[in-house]
Amino acid sequence: MEDFTRLIFTTSHDPNGEQISLAKELAHKYNGEFIERKNLKDVLKEDEIYFVVNKNLTIDCKWKDGRLFFHPSVSKIRLNNYLKNGKDYLIESIKPEENDVILDLTFGLGSDALLLGYFCKEVIGIEASFPIYVVVKESLKRYQFKELWLKESSEKIKIYHENYKDFIKRQVDNSYDSVYCDPMFENPQFKSSSMNPLRKFASYDRIDKVDLENMIRISRKRVVVKARVNDSIWNEFKFNYNVGSKKSGVVFGVIEKK
Ligand SMILES: C[S@@+](CC[C@H](N)C(=O)[O-])C[C@H]1O[C@@H](n2cnc3c(N)ncnc32)[C@H](O)[C@@H]1O
Incomplete structure (x- = not known):
């Protein structure tokens, strides 16, 4: 691709x-x-x-019958819900703190990163797909956010175009507070409309043992991996605990470092 x-x-x-x-x-x-x-x-x-x-x-990527574009709506809804009822599985698993630097290895359209940016100091995002990277990197800095928190959050984000597998090998031990990885699901949820535009360009890499070891090595507090309940990752690796609901079909696996 x-x-x-x-x-x-x-x-x-x-x-x-x-x-x-x-x-x-x-x-x-x-x-x-x-x-x-x-x-x-x-x-x-x-x-x-x-x-x-x-x-x-802002920048769109277009082709014959489709369009990939950046929009912050999902993050907005999620923060509003979180502020109302204190519930968001990503926030409950990453537990972002004010001075945290969070490494988001699978940046996608940045909705998780924008939400995390509200709570922490900096988000470093890695995205392997060039069209996704260009659309999000160039739109994020020009999007006219109506909400101040979204604008401030977008300013805390730095995005790099690279395969995270290579990026994490080069990072020194304990260099990020939390490391987050949200790969494309093995068993996709086709009704997930926010993911549909990504599918054409996304990288479908799977997390392997070396990747997970590197994620643990470069994190200070924890590693969080998001996957579907029935994805094979839950049989392959050990997590300290899971956050999520069977109903949503999505689970956040957490490995705590201390
Ligand atoms: C499920 S989406 C992430 C969605 C994102 N968390 C969000 O909130 O929008 C997965 C993204 O990770 C990217 N990706 C998958 N494997 C990758 C790799 N090895 N290195 C960097 N990015 C990768 C895909 O191209 C895709 O954009």
Whole structure:
């Protein structure tokens, strides 16, 4: 999926000057090609993807019959619920604290990271898929958040495009308070509409023994892994305890370091 022959950057229809400059800037930054929107249909191949700078300067990735875009709505709903009833399985398992630096190895569309950012000092995000990385990294810094907490949280996030398996090998011992890993489910929930746009580009890597050892090595407090109740990870590795509900079908496995 990552083998793109060329990377096209364009704008939405009838762009303003700011959109055009940004599309050109991104084409340069990512070694891509800027194509004026009015010429796109003449050059675009049937199965090609392209990045679009919208009027609000967020970035979409589009293809023939789909669109990947950034939106913070899920995080917003989750924080509101948490503030109301003190319940969110991610927060209950990671237990983020004010000065924590959290490593999110599977950044995706960043909804977990945005929620974590409300509680902690910094979130470092790793994303292996280039289209997901570009859409989220470039949109996160330009999105006009209406809620101050979301804006402040987005400013605490740094995202890198890499396979986390390589990234964690290079990190020194105890360098992050918590390490979080939320890989694509082995047994997907197709009704999960927030995940659907990701599926085309996502990396489907499985956590292996070396990965888990590295996650434990580089964390100071804990490692949290999210998976479906029936995924094989629960038979392969030992966790200290699980957080989650059978009803949701999703479990957060926690390994405490101290
Ligand atoms: C289930 S989604 C994560 C959703 C995310 N927690 C959120 O709140 O939006 C999994 C993401 O991890 C990425 N991913 C999977 N394996 C990876 C790897 N080895 N390195 C980096 N990213 C990976 C996928 O491309 C996908 O975007």
